[in-house]
Amino acid sequence: MARGNTRQRIQDVALELFAEQGYEKTSLREIAERLEVTKAALYYHFKTKEDILISLFQDLTRPMDELIAWGQGQQPGLETKQEVLSRYSQALADAAPLFRFMQENQATVRELSIGDSFKERVHALIELMQVPDASLKDQVRCVSALVTLHAGSFHLWNVDGDPEDKRKAVLEVAVDLVRQAHGVTP
Structure with a gap:
């Protein structure tokens, strides 16, 4: 799933990390690091992991x-x-x-x-x-x-x-x- 915009990239990376290590064990910091962005840049799009997951669910369903x-x-x-x-x-x-x-x-x-x-x-x-x-x-x-x-x-x-x-x-x-x-x- 090669989607281009920042919001979609965040969703894709978060889902990868959730799959690799589980939702509970994944932090926003880890998502930001994998994306090579600051946590502040991530917060601009999503305030919590739950926000990311809910947005993924809404988009993909x-x-x-x-x-x-x-x-x-x-x-x-x-x-x-x-x-x-x-x-x-x-x-x-x-x-x-x-x-x-x-x-x-x-x-x-x-x-x-x-x-x-x-x-x-x-x-x-x-x-x-x-x-x-x-x-x-x-x-x-x-x-x-x-x-x-x-x-x-x-x-x-x-x-x-x-x-x-x-x-x-x-x-x-x-x-x-x-x-x-x-x-x-x-």
Whole structure:
């Protein structure tokens, strides 16, 4: 993620340090040192580590918000669900460092209420995936499609292979689940 402006550079370096040594063990001083700026320069953009993390979360989850708004404006159906899965798969891939941080630092995420905000987004996506009057099995298939995207993006990090190939394989499995829920066999 090679982003250019100072605010984005601060976010990127902070996320790197949070991943390397944990959120609690990372100080603003260390972030400033890695950036080769003064602490005062860092304070100009962010007063606390929490401010950095919250800004990261807001910036990197914006595609989820856009996807939810888009999906809510569409006619429910198989094509819409497939497109939601495709776009969400890409959003997860684009924000992989943040989602990895969230997975590995669940206590911090809960403390900062980022977790609640993320859960609200996931519930909105689940609503987009529901099939009215579907059997319980088909409802499970639709919810499982989202869970598949999450599990795939979190648990395939250490599996050998091209990240894009892994993303596409996970997406294909998720789409198959939704197609089955709509009576289309893979």
